[in-house]
Amino acid sequence: MNVTVTVNGKAYTRDVEPRTLLVQFLREDLGLTGTHVGCDTSQCGACTVHLNGDAVKSCTVLAVQADGMSVTTIEGMGTPADLHPLQAGFWEKHGLQCGFCTPGMIMSAAELLKHNPDPSEEEIRHHLEGNYCRCTGYHNIVLAVRQAAGALRAAALAEQAADD
Amino acid sequence: MYPANFDYQKASSVAEALAVMAANPDVKVIAGGHSLLPAMKLRLAQPPALLDVWGIEELKGIRREGDWFVVGAMTTHADVLRSELPLFPEVAYEVGDPMVRNRGTIGGSLAHADPSADYPAAALALGAEFVIRGPEGERTVPAGEMFLGMFESAVQPGELLTHVRIPATVQASAYEKFKHPASHYAIVGVAVIRDANGQIRAAYTGAGEKAERLHRLEERLNSGQPVGTGLVESATLLGDRFASPEYRAHLVDVLAERAAARV
Amino acid sequence: MTESRPDKYMGQALKRKEDPRFITGTGQYTDDFVLPGTLHAAMVRSPYAHARITNIDRSSVDGMPGVVAVLTGEDVQAAGIGPIPVGWLLPDLKVPAHHAVAQGEVNHVGDIVAVVVAETRAQAEDAAALLAVDYEALSSVALGSAALAEGAPQVHDDVPGNVAFQWEIGDEAALNEAFNRAHKTVKVQLRNHRLIPNAIEPRASLAQFSPASREYLLYTTSQNPHIHRLILAAFVMGIPEHKLRVISPDVGGGFGSKIFQYQEEVIVLLAAQKLGKPVKWTARRSESFVSDMQGRDHESVAELAVDDQGKMLGLRVNTVANLGAYLTLFAPAVPTYLYGTLLNGVYKFPAVHARVTGVVTNTVPVDAYRGAGRPEATYLIERTVDVMAHELGMDPAEFRRINFIQPDEFPYQTPVALVYDSGNYEPALDKALEMMHYQELRAEQERMKGTGKILGIGLISYLEACGLAPSALVGQLGAQAGQWESSLVRVHPTGKVELYTGSHSHGQGHETAFPQIAADELQIPIEDIDLIHGDTGRMPYGWGTYGSRSAAVGGSALKMALGKITAKAKKIAAHLLEASEEDVEHEGGVFRVKGAPSQSKTFFDVALMAHLAHNLPEGMEPGLEATAFYDPKNFVYPFGTHIAVVEIDTDTGVVRLRGYGCVDDCGPLINPLIAEGQVHGGIAQGAGQALWEEAAYDEDGNLLAGTFMEYAVPRADDLPHFQTDHTVTPSPHNPLGVKGIGEAGTIASTAAVANAVMDALWHECRIKHLDMPYTSEKVWRAIREARGGMGQAADD
Structure with missing residues (x-):
């Protein structure tokens, strides 16, 4: 089936089997390998991307279901020269070791900060229950998200001040 | 894969x-x-x-109709979580994780009738109704007739659950969940509500083959007695490596006590 | 550039150099690589724990879309592929053949029966699901002690009684004598249950064969690419070693599980050679559960004797180690030399004796998993020590304190072979007690009585031996490989530097820590230095990363290679400065003449001249490059004290890990940010074992926890904020003074959390011991039975 999905702002049309998972579409059809697969039971969250702005597990969405929708992956969040505050936070606070869960973790955390700009440690931990990390014990991930939240709030205030 | x-x-x-x-x-x-x-x-x-059916617009969203909320079956858990519905937002917070909640739907979950799903307890306690459409037209099924067995709901082949009707006014409500440590599904979930007339209604999920009303708890609380123990018979419950029927029966008592204390 | 260089990089909590690629999704893991024309392999795995394969009907997938080939054990045999060898031999070790694809018999659920290769992964999986295989089921056994019982099913005909080895260490007569004069003894039966490592990146391998040059290329998820090259070339496939290049690119966590030579790596190489196209396999997580080597699985009896002053007299240990269906790379070493030799812990034991029986069963093989033997030893010692402290009515901290080896007693010869290099155990204990406000916690524990919640405070003082290893020593003990490490330093004409190491980073931050060492030695900015690792085609030889060896052994090799560079650089600088070498000092980023600071040469000047070679000292070779091989003189012995705080809900039995604090000593820290991160992750994995994780099998060998739906990996909301601190006691025998920190957290935390739970249960209702994991029903039942006067849960 033909599907058209806008990924990181660019529309891609590909012919896929109905069974193609969104994550396979991203990785194999588009070569966007920043999104990872860590399990086959929709739990680990390594494959988290944004679908029409909401964080989803791209291993549990069919590519055909995403037809006509827009996807943001880790590759669309920021570049080494222009990091998203979450990317900067993970770097600064050593919120990653092997890096495999990191893209999903960042995409999931972005969803949290969208709805809750100043989450408590407990809220961050609850929110991240769908993202497994085997390296960090989550300690520095929590610090990274808090730092990013602070940076985003500061940026929002600065923007507001500039508008005033 | x-x-x-x-x-x-x-x-x-x-x-x-x-x-x-x-x-x-x-x-x-x-x-x-x-x-x-x-x-x-x-x-x-x-x-x-x-x-x-995820994208069917007429199945999305929540509207108020008199004393009822009418919830489209394709309303996501995330939308339920941020809604004005009684009890359901608290329950939705316990469903899956944020990514699951952005895709999973209230109708999908309820029609699937997973014995360890969270919503059925809330639906039974609140006295929700299920609007099901099929080739013969539309019918409304009360919560008590919705969950028929393990992965078996009243929705028949060829039918679609379109809406869930949820009473809009309750005085208080609470959901207490005991999670499986790996899956985070409910080993036991207990929902207790005090309805508009001050009457207690309660139900549990997870422990048995299907969600059930907690009649014994309702009788006790509505006649001024304490919650007590022995709310369900362990012989009717499921058991696995993580939680035996006896333990599940005990958890129903404990969670019922905790939920009741909040209503 | 040089102006911005800080005085010292070692010890600084620098952000990691490798992170920009990971946080932007541009890391390159094995499954991310694409080679043109790649075919995909899917494994057909045994649903039986033990069975004879009576027929494989290849025609059952004939004509299925995209199917290119079906490989069976016969094909593997016909290709002359040998069994996968064991890397550590013990006397009289029985080694059942471990073939790449089963030959006639399967011995665990998940054993590979056949391989389907197809044009796409989906097609390969479709056909693998339909390949018709007939089995004749055989009786099977899963538990180590059950496999030793009379009449137990025989896993392999050539392993009589299922006993792969019997091993002992220590002076049994001395131990018996110690027990004879004991004031008090305790005996504890302990099960250290089995775990599944579950690195979040599933294993994957991609092989390519070039018929013209007969060269093989293997991308694989490995902690040690050189070991694979050696094993595959010399033992399994008979490929000339220089014709096989193994690349282990970014690897998504290992924890031991990516050390070993796996069947699938052999399979993709063979398939690529036979089919003339690249062949890739990537594990589904449900495959990982039945094919990644698993960890732990001991059944032990521990007995501890003390005198009337509470001084420890002796420890007697009897352990049955379940090795699973086959013996894999380090399997015989883990429950012996990495376990029995550690049973002295941090205490002054006059005598220790351990007996270990290694048993084969119809389960996934067991090998090194984070800590490998040392967590098992630490759990056994520290749990038994707590039982004794409880029974003596002594505070667990004080009981430990009076038994510590003292700082002036190092090097310390234990009764179980090891000689500890350095240690100072009491300051770490005191710092941890202070950090966690231990006395206040004890007061809170009393106050909480009767509230429906019980507080447990678990304290352990661990020691581990890491930095594997002195080659001659491990050779004597049965290792089939050396355990040194090597490093190459290559200085380019522009003064930019590449470091190469035979160790491998899969999360440990080598690409930052190694340049930190080099930047200090060369006195140049760290931005000018990169580390390269994980490619046998680019690296000097090496043995990879496991046993917390990278800093202590790989880092030391680097330091030696850097020493050669600076020595040559100084000679060149002296020559250019027309001064004698003795008059030149290397300071502040330049080479200068003592007493004439205006005369100096930068590292860049020297590097350029080394390559231009227009003006070098007489007889000197051009270039600036050095390789060094470092073979450690001894293991290194990190230690510390960890304290876990748990709260138990007596109504439900739920254990909540409320707090965790630790003081570790791994010598000087190269990068505190990275070292702390290693500790955090280690704590989480160890706590996971104590509270949630369990690779449970039924009696017949069916894995009952085969997905994340049943196997509980710790999640963010299961864990508390960790408090970490350290003391610094350098190792006297390596040039950096460093000890390992990669496994310490796990080695310590399982025992700390277990002791916390049992501390709560002892204080509440005098329960002496329960086995991990402390799942809620188990704890609830134990409390209920104890309160009902049904006595101790553990036997005496």
Whole structure:
């Protein structure tokens, strides 16, 4: 089936089997390998991307279901020269070791900060229950998200001040 | 990782979905897909065709109709979580994780009748109603007749759960959940509400083959007695490596006590 | 550039150099690589724990879309592929053949029966699901002690009684004598249950064969690419070693599980050679559960004797180690030399004796998993020590304190072979007690009585031996490989530097820590230095990363290579400065003449001249490059004290890990940010074992926890904020003074959390011991039975 999905702002049309998972579409059809697969039971969250702005597990969405929708992956969040505050936070606070869960973790955390700009440690931990990390014990991930939240709030205030 | 292959089509209206189901009895309805797709990936389920109803606009959203909220079956857990519904937002917070909640739907979950799902306890305690449409037209099923067994709901082949009707006014409500440490599904979940007339209604999920009302708890609380113990018979419950029937029965008592204390 | 260089990089909590690629999704893991024309392999795995394969009907997948080939054990045999060898031999070790694809018999659920290769992964999986295989089921056994019982099913005909080895260490007569004069003894039966490592990146391998040059290329998820090259070339496939290049690119966590030579790596190489196209395999997580080597699985009896002052007299240990269906790379070493030799812990034991029986069963093989033997030893010692402290009515901290080896007693010869290099155990204990406000916690524990919640405070003082290893020593003990490490330093004409190491980073931050060492030695900015690792085609030889060896052994090799560079650089600088070498000092980023600071040469000047070679000292070779090989003189012995705080809900039995604090001593820290991160992750994995994780099998060998739906990996909301601190006691025998920190957290935390739970249960209702994991029903039942006067849960 033909599907058209806008990924990181660019529309891609590909012919896929109905069974193609969104994550396979991203990785194999588009070569966007920043999104990872860590399990086959929709739990680990390594494959988290944004679908029409909401964080989803791209291993549990069919590519055909995403037809006509827009996807943001880790590759669309920021570049080494222009990091998203979450990317900067993970770097600064050593919120990653092997890096495999990191893209999903960042995409999931972005969803949290969208709805809750100043989450408590407990809220961050609850929110991240769908993202497994085997390296960090989550300690520095929590610090990274808090730092990013602070940076985003500061940026929002600065923007507001500039508008005033 | 890959499911076995299947045919796929998207329905844009309930009428279209019903027509597709009528024409192809083997078609399997997919909503958020968070129960179905993992089973398909492990090849525990191999439906020949999927009918995607997730995007049907008429099934999305929550509206108020008098004393009832009418919730579209394709309303996501995330939307339920941020809604004005009684009890359900608290329950939705315990469903899956944020990504699951963005895709999974209230209708998909309730029609699937997973014995360890959270919503059925809330639906039974609140006295929700289920609007089901099929080739013969529309019918409304009370919560007590919705959950028939393990993965078996009142929704019949060829039918679609379109809306869930939830009483708008309750005085208080609480949901207490005991999670499986790995899956985070409910080993036991207990919902207790005090309805508009001050009467207690309660139900549990997870412990047995299907969610059930907690009549014994209701009787005790409505006659001024304490919660006590022995609310359910362990012989009627499920058991596994993590939680035996006896332990589950005990957890029903403990969680009922905690939920009751909050209403 | 040089102006911005800080005085010292070692010890600084620098952000990691490798992170920009990971946080932007541009890391390159094995499954991310694409080679043109790649075919995909899917494994057909046994659903039986033990069975004879009576027929494989290849025609059952004939004509299926995209199917290119089906490989069976016969094909593997016909290709002359040998069994996968064991890397550590013990006397009289029985080694059942471990073939790449089963030959006639399967011995665990998940054993590979056949391989389907197809044009796409989906097609390969479709056909693998349909390949018709007939089995004749055989009786099977899963538990180590059950496999030793009379009449137990025989896993392999050539392993009589299922006993792969019997091993002992220590002076049994001395131990018996110690027990004879004991004031008090305790005996504890302990099960250290089995775990599944579950690195979040599933294993994957991609092989390519070039018929013209007969060269093989293997991308694989490995902690040690050189070991694979050696094993595959010399033992399994008979490929000339220089014709096989193994690349282990970014790897998504290992924890031991990516050390070993796996069947699938052999399979993709063979398939690529036979089919003339690249072949890739990537594990589904449900495959990982039945094919990644698993960890732990001991059944032990521990007995501890003390005198009337509470001084420890002796420890007697008897352990049955379940090795699973086959013996894999380090399997015989883990429950022996990495376990029995550690049973002295941090205490002054006059005598220790341990007996270990290694048993084969119809389960996934067991090998090194984070800590490998040392967590098992630490759990056994520290749990038994707590039982004794409880029974003596002594505070667990004080009981430990009076038994510590003292700082002036190092090097310390234990009764179980090891000689500890350095240690100072009491300051770490005191710092941890202070950090966690231990006395206040004890007061809170009393106050909480009767509230429906019980507080447990678990304290352990661990020691581990890491930095594997002195080659001659491990050779004597049965290792089939050396355990040194090597490093190459290559200085380019522009003064930019590449470091190469034979160790491998899969999360440990080598690409930052190694340049930190080099930047200090070369006195140049760290931005000018990169580390390269994980490619046998680019690296000097090496043995990879496991046993917390990278800093202590790989880092030391680097330091030696850097020493050669600076020595040559100084000679060149002296020559250019027309001064004698003795008069030149290397300071502040330049080479200068003592007493004439205006005369100096930068590292860049020297590097350029080394390559231009226009003006070098007489007879000197051009270039600036050095390789060094470092073979450690001894293991290194990190230690510390960890304290876990748990709260138990007596109504439900739920254990909540409320707090965790630790003081570790791994010598000087190269990068505190990275070292702390290693500790955090280690704590989480160890706590996971104590509270949630369990690779449970039924009696017949069916894995009952085969997905994340049943196997509980710790999640963010299961864990508390960790408090970490350290003391610094350098190792006297390596040039950096460093000890390992990669495994310490796990080695310590399982025992700390277990002791916390049992501390709560002892204080509440005098329960002496329960086995991990402390799942809620188990704890609830134990409390209920104890309160009902049904006595101790553990036998005496």
